[in-house]
Structures are given as C-alpha cells and as structure tokens.
Amino acid sequence: MGLVGILLALALLMWLAYRGWSVLIVAPVAALVAAAISGEPLLASWTQTFMGGAARFVAQWFPMFLLGGLFGKLMDDSGSIRSIARFLTERLGTHRTLLAVVLASAVVTYGGVSVFVAFFVLVPMADEMFRAANIPRRLMPATIGLGAFTFTMSVMPGTPSVNNAIPMPYFGTTTFAAPGLGIIASIIIFILGMWWLARAEAAARKAGEGYVDTTRTAFVIDDKTREQAAMAGDFDPAEIDHGKRSASEPPFILALLPLVVVIVVNFLMALVVLPRMDFSFLAEEAWGGITIGAVAGVWSVILALAAAVLTVVxxxxxxxxxxxxxxxxxxxxxxxxxxxxxxxxGFGAVVGTLPAFAAVRDAVLEIPGGPLVSIIVAMNVLAGLTGTASGGMAITLNALGDNFMALAAEHGINPELMHRLTTISAGTLDALPHNGTVLLLLQISRLTHRESYPDMVMTVIVNVIIALVVVTVLGSMFGSF
Known part of the structure; x- marks a missing residue:
C-alpha cells in the first residue's frame, strides 16, 4: 500500500499542477495523501518533515534567487538586455536571423539573466526580425528556446543558473564542473539545433510559407501560466511590468559589462580565491559542521551576482x-x-521518509549500467513528471544525493561528472508540453503548441538527449574533464 500511496500522490501532484492549482497547496496535500496511505502521522509529516525539507531549501537558495531576481530586473529596466539583443541582431542582419536570435538569447541567459525576463525582450525583437526576413513566426519559440534554455541553462560550465547550481552542495562542486564535457555538449546542442532550424526555414521557403502577422489579442499572463512558470524558473512573471523601464539604452559594451562580471567573478571565487582561504571554522557546530566544498559553489555565485547587481546600478x-x-x-x-x-x-522529503520509498530507492540505484545511468534515469523521470528541471533535481538529490555520492566513491567516479550529467539530464524531458517555461514562451509569442511545439521538441529536447548520450559515453570512457 505504501508504494501505491507514493504513486497516487505523485499522480495527484502532476494532475492538479497541470490543471493550474498552486503547488503551494498541491504539494503538501499530495505529501499528506502519501503519508496517510502509509499510516504515518499527518501533522508531524507536514510540520516536521515537509516544512523541514522546504525550509532547508529556502535557507540554502534564497540569497541566490533574490540576487538573480534583482539582477534580471535591473538588466531589463536599464535597457541592457535590449541593447545586447539589438547589437547582435543588427550586426548579423536579417539574412542570419535565426543565428542572431539564438546568440542574443544565449548571451543574456548565460550571463545570469532569468529566461523569463529575457523572453519579454527577445520575443518582440525576434518578431521584428522574422518579419523582415519573412520567416514563419511559428519557428520563433524553437529559436529562442535553443539559445535561452538549453546549453546556457544546464550545460555550459560557469552558467549561474539555478539548474546548474542545485547539484553543487550535494557533490561539492562548482558551476564550472566538468568544463570540457560541458563545452562538448553545448557545441552538439548548438550545431544540431541550428541545423534543424535551417532545415525548417528552407522547407518553409520551398513551400511558400512566410511571415504572417496574426491578429490576436494582446499578451496577458494568466494565473495558470504564472503558477506553472514560477514553478519552472526563478522569476515571477507577474513582476515583469513593475518598476519602470528606461527610455534609452546603454552602449553595447556597458550593457555587456555586468554579464562579464558575473562570469569572471564566479570563476575567480570558485577556482582561485575561495580555495586559497582558510575556512576551517566551518567545521564548528555553530557554522553547520561542514567543509568549504559544501558552500564554495553557492558562495561564488552569490558573490558574482552581487557584484553584477552593483555594476548594473x-x-x-x-x-x-x-x-x-x-x-x-x-x-x-x-x-x-x-x-x-x-x-x-518538501513533498520529496515526506516521500523519502516513507518505508515504501526504500523499494523505490533500491530500484533506482540498481538500474543496469551503474551510477551514471541511475542518475540520468532518475533526473529525466522526475524532471519530466514535475515539468521543472530545478524541482526534479531538488527532489531527487534531496532523497538520493548521499546514495549517489556513495556510489560515485565506490566506483571511482568524479563528482564533477555526476554534476554535469545531473544538470544535462534534468534539462531534457523537463521541456515537455506542461513545462512552465514552454507555456510562457508560447503565450508571450502568441502561438500554440500545435503551431510551434514540434520544432521545439527538436531544438530543446532531442538534441539535448543526443548530447547527453555523447557526454555519458565520453565520461564513462575518459572520466571528467
């Protein structure tokens, strides 16, 4: 019965979240359903286990979410994102529209700007370029998606995204984990994605299909999309119109400077400064009884975002x-x-304490192929079911992170390889149709799943899976590099 309760609770969580119910309500309800079927005390499961897991996540990650939100909004209101996008698109021109949009999307998101903030600049800019180049609008989401939430979110070493940060405390790594493998995977994703987009453009031109200016209602963020988008990202779309945007734009170099600051400061702190400092006091109980490896990656990103926020201002x-x-x-x-x-x-914390979860844990850890295959399967399944890479990673690592580390040590696997495979795996099936990032991008673009999602499947899912397979093979043969 306990296993039935876990499956029922997960199904309830997925169904109600997809129907637009707030996860703030759905998650504790689903957790209590699992606890009740397993015969566990309900109030204790809610206040001690659920809230304990949720509180630990907030305590660990709120500084990064806060600074990321500040950075994204400052970059938007200062006109910096518009300046970067305009510079790249003007230099590349309408005859290279697809490449221009992908690169503009990639530059701003790799530099730490939330995809949700970037969408509100990139979509109007892409719309103008697609009109000038006479490319069908239906290809816009696939083009922006390739640059904004594939390799720059979970694959490229150094990206300060939440997706790339969550594995750090579990594996004692930084955002620059397995840089060679990350770069190889990014190149594969980029090349395959651009190949597909070029193929789709050529097929459209051959069929006589071009840009069509649809007359649809103005974009409005509905409550369902807001809930699903907030669950999948790190920025509440409802805040995008608050504040006041600048009427002018900074020069390209000044607009780009904060993004450079993020990457450079993150690199220096993670690999040069913090490793050379004495943090032996962290072993004391008052500071959590930890090592610097458990927090160095998080601290590096926090310092990088703080420096970038100050630079923008x-x-x-x-x-x-x-x-x-x-x-x-x-x-x-x-x-x-x-x-x-x-x-x-919190939901994952409750499920992880149930007696029946031991069977689930053992089944995951005993998947044929070893620890690398186990972590890939677990991340793909949880990210796909929840529709969020960060949520899927957090649930899986909170419940199985110690087990994966033990297996890595037993098999002589570098934790950096585990980190990179975790982030790439979580960034594949998370982009299924119910993903909040996909829904928000389609809604801002005023397009439907039927019109645009088939091409998105190729640019944000299939090519990432291919890159994941290549990196897994390389990692199995040569280890982390």
Missing part, C-alpha cells in the same frame, strides 16, 4: 528612473518561485 544609475521600484520588483520576483520549488522539495 553604477553603470546605469541615470537610466533607472525608479530604482527603488525596480529593486522591489526584482526582490518580489524571487518569492513565489523559491516557495514553489521548496514545496516540491
């Missing part, structure tokens, strides 16, 4: 007409997403 102070309102919106944007993911973690 200093460089664009006169272009931020309502700085306090912008900061308020950025801070508020972090609240709903982190509580959404924390609720999923």
């Amino acid at each position: 200093i460089v664009n102070y006169r272009r931020l007409p309502a700085l306090r309102e912008t900061l308020d919106a950025g801070a508020n944007s972090a609240a709903v997403p982190i509580l959404m993911i924390a609720s999923l973690v």
Whole structure:
C-alpha cells in the first residue's frame, strides 16, 4: 500500500499542477495523501518533515534567487538586455536571423539573466526580425528556446543558473564542473539545433510559407501560466511590468559589462580565491559542521551576482528612473518561485521518509549500467513528471544525493561528472508540453503548441538527449574533464 500511496500522490501532484492549482497547496496535500496511505502521522509529516525539507531549501537558495531576481530586473529596466539583443541582431542582419536570435538569447541567459525576463525582450525583437526576413513566426519559440534554455541553462560550465547550481552542495562542486564535457555538449546542442532550424526555414521557403502577422489579442499572463512558470524558473512573471523601464539604452559594451562580471567573478571565487582561504571554522557546530566544498559553489555565485547587481546600478544609475521600484520588483520576483520549488522539495522529503520509498530507492540505484545511468534515469523521470528541471533535481538529490555520492566513491567516479550529467539530464524531458517555461514562451509569442511545439521538441529536447548520450559515453570512457 505504501508504494501505491507514493504513486497516487505523485499522480495527484502532476494532475492538479497541470490543471493550474498552486503547488503551494498541491504539494503538501499530495505529501499528506502519501503519508496517510502509509499510516504515518499527518501533522508531524507536514510540520516536521515537509516544512523541514522546504525550509532547508529556502535557507540554502534564497540569497541566490533574490540576487538573480534583482539582477534580471535591473538588466531589463536599464535597457541592457535590449541593447545586447539589438547589437547582435543588427550586426548579423536579417539574412542570419535565426543565428542572431539564438546568440542574443544565449548571451543574456548565460550571463545570469532569468529566461523569463529575457523572453519579454527577445520575443518582440525576434518578431521584428522574422518579419523582415519573412520567416514563419511559428519557428520563433524553437529559436529562442535553443539559445535561452538549453546549453546556457544546464550545460555550459560557469552558467549561474539555478539548474546548474542545485547539484553543487550535494557533490561539492562548482558551476564550472566538468568544463570540457560541458563545452562538448553545448557545441552538439548548438550545431544540431541550428541545423534543424535551417532545415525548417528552407522547407518553409520551398513551400511558400512566410511571415504572417496574426491578429490576436494582446499578451496577458494568466494565473495558470504564472503558477506553472514560477514553478519552472526563478522569476515571477507577474513582476515583469513593475518598476519602470528606461527610455534609452546603454552602449553595447556597458550593457555587456555586468554579464562579464558575473562570469569572471564566479570563476575567480570558485577556482582561485575561495580555495586559497582558510575556512576551517566551518567545521564548528555553530557554522553547520561542514567543509568549504559544501558552500564554495553557492558562495561564488552569490558573490558574482552581487557584484553584477552593483555594476548594473553604477553603470546605469541615470537610466533607472525608479530604482527603488525596480529593486522591489526584482526582490518580489524571487518569492513565489523559491516557495514553489521548496514545496516540491518538501513533498520529496515526506516521500523519502516513507518505508515504501526504500523499494523505490533500491530500484533506482540498481538500474543496469551503474551510477551514471541511475542518475540520468532518475533526473529525466522526475524532471519530466514535475515539468521543472530545478524541482526534479531538488527532489531527487534531496532523497538520493548521499546514495549517489556513495556510489560515485565506490566506483571511482568524479563528482564533477555526476554534476554535469545531473544538470544535462534534468534539462531534457523537463521541456515537455506542461513545462512552465514552454507555456510562457508560447503565450508571450502568441502561438500554440500545435503551431510551434514540434520544432521545439527538436531544438530543446532531442538534441539535448543526443548530447547527453555523447557526454555519458565520453565520461564513462575518459572520466571528467
């Protein structure tokens, strides 16, 4: 009965979340259903186990969500994202529209800007370019998706995204884990994605299909999309119109500077500065009884985002007409997403304590192929079921992270390889039709799943799976590099 309860609870969580119910309500209800069927005490399961797991996630990740929200909103209101996108698209021109949109999407998101913030700049910009190049609008989501939430979110070493950060405390790694494998996977994803887009454009031109200016209602974020998007990302879309955008744009170099600061500071802190400092005091109980490896990656990203936030404000102070309102919106944007993911973690914490979960754990860890295959399967399944890479990772690692580390040590596997395979795996089936990022991008683009999703499958799922297979083979043969 306990296993039935776990499966029923997971099905309830998926169904109600897909129907638009808030995960803040659905997650504890589903957790209590599992606990009740297993005969566990309900109140204790809620207040001690569920809330304990959720609270630990918030305590660990809120600084990063907060700074990420501030950074994204400041980059938006200062006109920096528009400046970067405009520079790249003007330099590449309409005859290279697809490449221009992919690169513009990749640059701003790799530099730490939330995809949800970027969408509101990238979609109108892409729409103008697709009109000028006479390319069907239905290809816009696949093009933006390739640049914005594939290799820049979970594959490229150093990206400060939540997806790339969550494995760090479990594996003692940084965002630069397995850089060679990450770069190889990114190249594969980029090349295959561009090949598919070029093929789709050529087929459209051969069929006489071009840009069609659809007359549809203006974009409005509905409550269901907001809930699903917040669960899948790190920025509450409802805050995008709060604050006040600058009427002017900074020069390209000044707009790009904060993104460079994020990457450089993250690199220096993670690989140069923090490893050379004495943090022996962290072993004391007052500081959690941990090692620097457990927090170095998180601290590096926090310092990088803080430096970038300060850089945006200093460089664009006169272009931020309502700085306090912008900061308020950025801070508020972090609240709903982190509580959404924390609720999923709380659900996983309750399930992980149930007696029947031992059978699930053993089945996952004993999947033929060893620890690498086990972690790949677990991440794909949980990310696909929940529709969120970060949520799927958090649930899986919270329940099985110690087991995966033990298996890695037993088989002589570098934790950096585990980190990179975790992030790539979680970034595959998370982009199924119910994913909040997919839904928001389609809604902003004023397109439907029927029109655009088939091409998105190829650019944000299939090519990532191919890259995952290649990296798994290389990692199995040569280890982490």
